[in-house]
Structure formats: structure tokens, C-alpha cells
Amino acid sequence: MIISYFPKCGAVLAFFVLSVGALDTFIAAVYEHAVMLPNRTETPVPKEEALLLRSRNIDVLEKAVKLAARQVLPFLHWLGYWKGNLELDKNDIPDPEVNWIPLQERLSCLAKDNSIYIVANIGDKKPCNASDPQCPPDGRYQYNTDVVFDSEGRLVAHYHKYNLFAPEIQFDFPKDSELVTFDSPFGKFGIFTCFDIFSYDPAVMMVEEFQVDSILYPTAWYNTLPLLSAVPFHSAWARALGVNLLAANTHNTSMHMTRSGIYSPEAVKVYYYDMETESGQLMLSELKSRPRIEAIYSAAVHWSTYARGVKPFSSERLSFPGMTYFDAFTFTKLKRNTGNYTVCQKDLCCHLTYKMSEKRTNEVYALGVFDRLHMVEGQYYLQVCTLLKCQTTDLRTCGEPAGSAFTRFEEFSLSGTFGTSYVFPQIVLSGSQLAPERHYESDVVREAFWAGTNSAWKRWTSAEPRRSPFAFLGSGPGAHIIVTPEDGIYGFNFSRESIYPYLEDIPDPQVNWIPCNNPN
Numbered sequence: 252m253i254i255s256y257f258p259k260c261g262a263v264l265a266f267f268v269l270s271v272g273a274l275d276t277f278i279a280a281v282y283e284h285a286v287m288l289p290n291r292t293e294t295p296v297p298k299e300e301a302l303l304l305r306s307r308n309i310d311v312l313e314k315a316v317k318l319a320a321r322q323v324l325p326f327l328h329w330l331g332y333w334k335g336n337l338e339l340d341k342n343d344i345p346d347p348e349v350n351w352i353p354l355q356e357r358l359s360c361l362a363k364d365n366s367i368y369i370v371a372n373i374g375d376k377k378p379c380n381a382s383d384p385q386c387p388p389d390g391r392y393q394y395n396t397d398v399v400f401d402s403e404g405r406l407v408a409h410y411h412k413y414n415l416f417a418p419e420i421q422f423d424f425p426k427d428s429e430l431v432t433f434d435s436p437f438g439k440f441g442i443f444t445c446f447d448i449f450s451y452d453p454a455v456m457m458v459e460e461f462q463v464d465s466i467l468y469p470t471a472w473y474n475t476l477p478l479l480s481a482v483p484f485h486s487a488w489a490r491a492l493g494v495n496l497l498a499a500n501t502h503n504t505s506m507h508m509t510r511s512g513i514y515s516p517e518a519v520k521v522y523y524y525d526m527e528t529e530s531g532q533l534m535l536s537e538l539k540s541r542p543r544i545e546a547i548y549s550a551a552v553h554w555s556t557y558a559r560g561v562k563p564f565s566s567e568r569l570s571f572p573g574m575t576y577f578d579a580f581t582f583t584k585l586k587r588n589t590g591n592y593t594v595c596q597k598d599l600c601c602h603l604t605y606k607m608s609e610k611r612t613n614e615v616y617a618l619g620v621f622d623r624l625h626m627v628e629g630q631y632y633l634q635v636c637t638l639l640k641c642q643t644t645d646l647r648t649c650g651e652p653a654g655s656a657f658t659r660f661e662e663f664s665l666s667g668t669f670g671t672s673y674v675f676p677q678i679v680l681s682g683s684q685l686a687p688e689r690h691y692e693s694d695v696v697r698e699a700f701w702a703g704t705n706s707a708w709k710r711w712t713s714a715e716p717r718r719s720p721f722a723f724l725g726s727g728p729g730a731h732i733i734v735t736p737e738d739g740i741y742g743f744n745f746s747r748e749s750i751y752p753y754l755e756d757i758p759d760p761q762v763n764w765i766p767c768n769n770p771n
Contacts, residue, residue: 254526273540277437279465279495280535283511283523284308284736285502293746301752306683309357312371314534320365328628331475354755355398355406356434361765362616363404368435370399370442370471372737374422374754375411385426392423395737396757397469399433404767408433412444417628420583421747428452432462437540438464445470445737449631455673458492463644464541472500473490474507476640476652478575480683481510481524487675495538501529501736511736516542518688521567539767558666563603564591573619575625575650580635582617582649598670601636603664614658615641617649620667656681 289296289309312340331476354373362369371719375396377559395412410431415422432441441453441463448454448468457463467491489496489631493516500511504526512522513536520536570583583594589606599622621635640656642648667674678686758764 254391259263271750273571274437275536275540277540279497279520280319281497281499281511281513281521282312282319283500283502283509283532284311284315285529285531286313286736292749295748295752298689298752305354305359309354312684313572314355315531316361316365316367316369318533319535320367328535330681351507355764356770358398359400359404359406360665362400362402363765363767366402370397370467372397372444372467373680373757374750375409375757376751376754377756387423387747389438389747391749393421394425395419395422395444395755397444397467398433398725398757399442399760400766404765406758406762406764406766407592408442409757410442410444410761411448414448414450421750430457432457432463433459440467441525442467444468445472446629451673454488455492458494462543463494464543465497465538468496468498470500470738471496471508473501475576476683477644477650478635478637481523482519483677483679483683483685484675485512486514486522487558487677490516491675492516492541495542499594499736500714502529503618504529513538515539519685524683525707544558552642555666555668555670558600558668559667562591563593563595564599564602570594571646571649572628573617573647573650575621576620578609578621578625578633580619580621581636582619582646582652584646584649585616592618594618594620596620599634599668601665601667602663603638603663607639608659609662612626613644613657615644615646615649616658617641618665619645619650625686634667634671636665636669638663640664 265480285305285479286713289300323449325345333523357369358369361367367487373396377392377394379390397408397410397412398406399408401407404576408431410429412422413425413428415424430441434440439462441457441461443453443457443466446472450477454466468485470481474480479677480625481498485498495595496514498512498514501508502525503509507526509526510522510524511532511534513534514522515538520532520538525532533542552751570581573580573582581594583592585592585605588608588610590604592603594601598618601620603618617639618637619637619639621633623633625631625633639649640653640658642653643650659705664742680686712718
């Protein structure tokens with residue numbers, strides 16, 4: 252999301268699947284990787300340097316894969332190598348003095364030797380010529396790509412990221428979107444990358460048209476308060492769409508990239524948040540193989556039905572403007588311990604009913620609304636209703652990140668006249684802690700929403716990040732799948748030329764290729 256609302260996406264996705272029969276449940280693993288990046292440069296580095304850096308990152312992944320496999324991990328979703336940096340090197344003949352093992356071959360052997368599926372995020376290059384009117388001047392397409400190797404080491408799928416984050420200038424958009432899925436002994440899986448989650452195509456289409464059970468999601472997500480932090484949004488997305496989501500984020504505290512997790516429709520299974528160290532983390536949790544059959548929540552909920560039946564609450568208080576990541580919100584201040592408020596912007600009206608146990612004099616809360624085009628680092632139409640704490644008692648700070656919140660709300664109901672059925676409610680407490688799952692089953696307790704027409708959605712409440720104690724969960728069987736992050740090289744001002752040494756030529760999965768058996 253960008254440095255603002257949208258997390259920067261970049262991660263390698265690797266997941267492993269054990270060779271077993273149909274399973275009702277499986278163990279999922281997510282690895283948050285502290286990626287080793289190259290120095291910033293506008294010119295290509297020597298091939299040997301690219302190979303060495305790639306190898307160092309793969310060494311870390313290999314340890315995570317083997318650990319996950321010992322814990323019975325069918326899928327390893329590993330935080331991917333930053334897209335240009337850790338991507339694979341080009342497929343020319345290396346210097347014999349370089350201890351070179353093609354990245355795809357090494358991933359294939361890791362999957363085969365550990366009987367696990369691996370999904371990794373790497374860079375793909377495809378030549379083109381003047382007969383193609385869209386061919387770049389350098390004669391090649393460069394794609395942010397996820398690859399999938401099954402437990403026999405076979406390349407079974409690849410996905411070219413369709414919705415690139417604005418700074419990803421070193422990559423090209425595929426001509427058409429790709430809805431990539433594959434079947435496993437524990438359900439049907441879909442794949443997309445980071446910024447894709449904000450778009451109807453492919454994220455929602457993957458679930459609704461292809462009926463996938465689980466999403467493998469490598470990302471390089473930039474946590475941004477108050478309206479977009481990884482764990483709250485990712486868990487809300489899984490809950491709303493009725494699928495499992497294995498989200499692997501890059502670990503880079505200097506860029507506020509952390510927070511990976513495993514989410515099901517009914518619960519946040521496990522997540523990791525650490526802004527204090529530079530260490531990676533492996534997480535495991537058991538998931539239902541086909542959660543959609545039992546999903547409680549449906550994406551087709553008509554969220555605005557209730558709100559449109561609410562008569563706007565009369566008010567003696569005036570609304571005021573506020574900025575949240577360059578978006579001009581309209582806010583109204585909550586003045587008493589209990590009350591009813593309505594605030595509108597264009598076609599969206601947000602209604603709030605609440606009761607505080609006490610109103611602290613050193614904290615100010617506001618009801619906010621946004622119904623416009625988001626114009627920074629991409630254009631996305633957003634609809635947002637949010638109840639949040641202002642950073643200070645100065646109303647000009649409403650919408651800015653708040654470090655903590657101490658006022659207790661005994662109850663509240665928040666609704667909005669959204670123009671879409673895809674709404675993702677989230678309740679975030681002080682320290683960015685998630686509210687207990689029981690609150691999402693109540694018609695009374697509704698928090699901020701961020702909705703977007705086939706583009707982006709989101710909601711939030713006050714609070715700021717806090718390290719989660721949840722990390723390595725898994726004293727029992729090992730995981731069936733492990734996910735890693737997207738590489739996220741786009742966030743480091745790399746040029747097309749500088750990332751070229753890290754790219755590979757990824758073949759069509761239809762060729763039935765097992766690199767471990769046949770590297771050529």
C-alpha cells in the first residue's frame with residue numbers, strides 16, 4: 252500500500268504441499284523474510300554479484316522450507332525476493348567459476364526433496380520486437396511474477412502481476428489480466444500479488460468466478476495508519492470473501508513493512524508484527540481445506556440497506572475538513588459520552604451511534620467520510636466511513652496516525668450508504684490490536700469501512716502499531732503450505748536496466764517441466 256494507503260507490494264510466495272490424499276484440513280505456513288537487497292543503482296550489476304545475492308536469500312528460504320517440512324508443511328509461502336533484486340539472473344551461460352544453480356532449478360529441487368509446494372515471487376523476462384506495438388524500447392517485457400512448483404518439483408503455474416504499484420516502473424503490465432488457479436489435495440488455490448488485492452480484477456473475480464478456497468498472497472506492504480495496516484485489512488478481506496488468505500509480507504522496518512499472517516473466514520489464525528528487530532519469522536496454523544462451504548460471511552452482503560433506512564441524525568455540530576494520506580475527508584467531532592452522528596460527502600453518508608464509558612479530556616474522536624478519487628501513487632475511487640481518534644486535541648490532526656487510544660466505547664454502530672457490496676469492516680483497538688472475533692458477528696458493533704467500486708476498499712479505526720506476541724505457532728504436525736513475500740524492488744528506485752541481471756525466462760507451465768530433473 253503504498254506509502255500511504257496501499258502497501259507496497261513485494262514478496263516471494265512459496266508454499267509447499269505434501270503428497271497426500273484429499274484433506275479436510277491442512278497446515279499453512281507463512282514466512283516473513285528480511286530480504287537482503289542490493290545497493291541502489293541505475294546500472295546493471297555484474298552477473299556474479301546478482302547470483303551471489305540471490306543465492307544468499309535462497310539459502311534463508313531453504314532453511315525455512317526444511318523447517319516447515321519437518322513440521323509437515325505442504326505449502327510454503329515464502330516472502331519473496333524483491334522483484335528486481337532477488338529475482339533470478341538471466342538464463343545465459345554463467346562463468347564456470349561461479350557456483351551457479353538456476354533459481355528455478357533450486358526451487359524445483361526444494362519442492363521435490365521436501366515433498367512440498369513452493370510459490371515464489373521472481374522476475375520474468377520475455378523478448379519482443381517491433382512487430383508488437385507495445386514492445387518496450389529495450390526489446391523485452393519484464394514482469395513481476397509468481398511461480399508455483401508442486402511437490403514433485405514441477406512448474407504448475409505462473410502469474411504476472413496485473414495491478415502494479417505506481418513506483419514499479421521497472422516492470423510492465425501484462426496485456427491482459429490473468430486468473431491463475433490450481434488444485435491440490437487440500438482445496439483449490441488462487442494467486443495474486445500485493446497491490447492486486449485492491450482491485451476487483453483479479454482479486455474478487457478469482458474468488459467469485461473460480462470458487463477458490465484459499466489465496467496465496469506475497470506482498471511488500473507498507474503499513475499506514477490510520478486507514479491501512481496489513482493485518483486488519485487482510486483479515487477483513489478473508490472474512491468478507493469467505494476464503495483463507497496466506498499473506499507473507501517483507502520484513503523491512505525502515506519502510507514500515509512487517510505484519511504477515513494466516514487468515515480464515517472466521518478467524519485470524521496467526522499474525523506477526525515486529526518493528527523492533529530485523530529478523531524474519533515463520534508462522535504455522537491449521538486451516539479448513541474448503542472454507543467456502545461453511546463460510547459465514549458473503550461478499551454479496553448489501554451493506555448499504557441498513558444505512559439507507561437511517562434518517563440522518565440532526566446535528567448542531569459543524570463538519571470540518573481533514574487530510575488522511577492526501578485524501579480530503581469530511582469529519583465531525585464526537586462531543587459527548589453518547590450520541591448519534593451523520594456525516595456525508597457526495598453520495599456517501601456515514602451514520603454513527605455510540606456510547607462511551609467515559610470521555611477523556613485529552614482525547615478527541617471523530618466520525619469521518621471519504622467518497623472521491625484517490626489520486627496519489629495511482630488512481631482509485633474510494634468510499635470510506637471511519638470512527639477514529641485524532642492524533643491530538645487539535646482538530647487539524649484528525650486523520651493523522653495516532654499512537655494509542657484509551658477511551659472505552661461500551662457500544663457503537665457504524666454504517667454507510669456504500670455504492671458497492673464489497674465492504675470490509677475492521678475493528679482495530681489501541682496499539683493496532685484486533686478486536687475479538689465475536690464483535691464481527693454482531694449487528695450492533697460495526698467499525699469503519701473502506702469501500703471501492705471494483706478498485707479499492709478499506710476501513711479503519713484509531714490506534715497505532717504494536718508488536719504482536721503471535722509468531723511461531725506449531726507444536727504438532729508440520730505445514731502443508733508456506734508463503735513468502737514479494738520482492739518489492741519497485742520501492743527502491745531501481746531502473747529497468749538495473750534489475751535485468753536478476754530476471755529469468757519463465758516457461759509456460761503447459762510444458763510439464765521439472766527443472767530439478769531437467770534444468771535445460
